Amino acid sequence: MSDKGEVSKFIEKHFLHFNAASLVDAAKGYEAQLGQGAKMLVSLAGAMSTAELGKIFSEMIRSKKVHVISCTGANLEEDIMNLVAHSHYKRVPNYRDLTPQDEWNLLQNGLNRVTDTCIPEEEAFRRLQEHIYKIWKQADDNGERLFPHECMYRLLLSGVLEEYYEIDVRDSWVFAAAKANLPMVVPGWEDSTMGNIFASYVLKGELKASTIKSGIEYMTFLADWYRQNSSNGIGFFQIGGGIAGDFPICVVPMLYQDMEEKDTPFWNYFCQISDSTTSYGSYSGAVPNEKITWGKLDIKTPKFIIESDATIVAPLIFAYVLKI
Known part of the structure; x- marks a missing residue:
């Protein structure tokens, strides 16, 4: 008798062909990976935190289905912004109809748009700025050097933001990662809002760049x-493309080729959710087999690509792995 929940049973019954079938294959491959005692890296590109992936990704972390994360600086901070400013977000379902004047009006109202969702600058960015600066400044004064995610972990675990929580903290994937002290890499953090803010303090001479x-x-x-x-x-397990995926996957050829550690194992499972087109020459659109030529995947590595919307696909795969 299946130990799967209703969502998983629905997926198994109805997702039988094309991208739907690839979703099921990838989910079963994820399960098989964990079943053999292997670990899993999940990379987050795009605006997955603003899409509230934390509602289910946090449970993946608590259930030890994720062992290391690579994410953009935007995903790192936007999960926490959603935690402390959720009621101030504005949804714009007719975003395709907006004129340049409409967009300018949103800016003047302190609303920064991500597709159909506007992040409130004052309640989100500035609410975090006061508190994260204190962590940066304390590290700077003490001659301590921290990774960007370590600063966010300290911020959340300090409890200083609790008075601002507007959603259940269990729906924050960064909080779940902080509680688990989950390993993380945040490549290109400098182009995020918090990265820009940190750079501004460096320009003003208030912080040293080397603190981060x-x-x-x-x-x-x-x-x-x-x-x-x-x-x-x-x-x-790669959600989207970009630096969140490109950066960590290169650790294998670096160890094998540049460090000449010839016993370095290849990544032994690969799945990418992407709607990028292969013929454009983009790395995000490259089929998994191309990664064989770069020394990232083995010829025998199970490889899956799901050409669809990650905001739809990722929660379904996670639900399947969680037996929901």
Whole structure:
């Protein structure tokens, strides 16, 4: 008798062909990966936190279905922004009809649009700025150097934001990661809002740039983590494209080719949810087999690509893995 919940049973019954079938295959492959004692990296690109993926991704973290995360700086901060300013967000379902004047009006009202959802600048960005600055400044004064995600972990675990919570904290994936002290890399953090704010303090001479550890240090951290955790294999579950996926997947060819550690195992599971077109020459649209030529995937690595909307696909795969 199946131990699956109603959502998973629905998926198994109805998702039988094309991208739907690929979703099921990838979900079963994810389960098989965990079943053999392997670990899983999940990369988050796009605006998945603003899409409130945390509602289910946080449960994946608590259930130990994720072992390391690579995400953009935007996803790192926007999950926390949603936690403290959710009621101030504005949905714009007719976003396709907006004129340049409409967009300007949103800006003047402190609303920064991501497709159909506007993030409230004052309640989200500025509410965090006061508190994260204190963490940066304390580290700076103490000669301490931190990764961007470590600063966010400290912020959440300090409890200073609790008075602002507007959703159930269990729906915040960054809070779940902080509680678990989950390993994370945040490549290209500098282009996020918090990265920009930190840079502004450096320009004003209030903080030292070296207080925040660099992308190179993230790469060397990930290399050490990969060495220590790859005995049973490590899978790669990529949501979207961009630097969140490109950065961590390169740790394998770096170890194998540049460090000449010839016993480095390839990623032993790969799935990407993407709607990028292969013929455009984009890395995000590259089919998994192309990664074989770059020394990232083995010829035998189970490979899945689901050409669809990640905001639809990822929650369904996570629901299947969680047996919902």
